[in-house]
Amino acid sequence: MYYADIKNVDVSNGPGIRVSLFVSGCTHHCKDCFNPESWDFNYGKPFDEEAAGKMMALLEPSHVRGLSLLGGEPFAPENQAAVLAFVRQVREKFPLKDIWCWTGYLYEELAAGKIGEHSRELLTQLDVLVDGPFIMEQKDITLRFRGSTNQRVLNVQSSISSGEPVLMLGY
Numbered sequence: 790m791y792y793a794d795i796k797n798v799d800v801s802n803g804p805g806i807r808v809s810l811f812v813s814g815c816t817h818h819c820k821d822c823f824n825p826e827s828w829d830f831n832y833g834k835p836f837d838e839e840a841a842g843k844m845m846a847l848l849e850p851s852h853v854r855g856l857s858l859l860g861g862e863p864f865a866p867e868n869q870a871a872v873l874a875f876v877r878q879v880r881e882k883f884p885l886k887d888i889w890c891w892t893g894y895l896y897e898e899l900a901a902g903k904i905g906e907h908s909r910e911l912l913t914q915l916d917v918l919v920d921g922p923f924i925m926e927q928k929d930i931t932l933r934f935r936g937s938t939n940q941r942v943l944n945v946q947s948s949i950s951s952g953e954p955v956l957m958l959g960y
Contacts, residue, residue: 792861793861815861824861841875855887864894889934922939
């Protein structure tokens with residue numbers, strides 16, 4: 790897997806101070822995407838042990854609330870194994886930090902295992918999922934942590950427990 794960027798102090802992609810990983814590769818190609826250079830699966834740098842180690846060090850301070858995964862597309866089948874391996878590391882070392890993920894896929898597709906080999910397992914590692922493609926015609930700049938009204942901010946663990954998508958309150 791390649792990554793487009795790592796943000797060491799991100800206050801836009803989830804609550805509090807966060808570390809964000811923008812993975813490379815996306816087949817959604819949403820109209821007016823804010824990050825179209827990340828559509829290329831070979832854009833940026835390899836997400837290797839050095840990059841993962843850098844991110845782990847950035848997550849270390851107590852004032853960092855959590856990890857945000859964006860793209861590109863973290864749930865692209867080509868990215869799932871690497872993203873899953875990394876979030877497992879984060880969960881093991883930082884069990885109290887939350888993990889947010891943005892995807893153009895729908896929760897229902899991921900939970901049913903319809904997208905790639907690891908989608909269901911990757912979901913189990915997340916706290917919050919912002920799902921659905923960005924739709925320019927539904928753009929709303931007043932929304933928190935999402936760009937268009939079709940996108941949902943979901944409590945993943947409650948969604949898994951209930952068997953249906955559960956919206957995060959306040960978003």
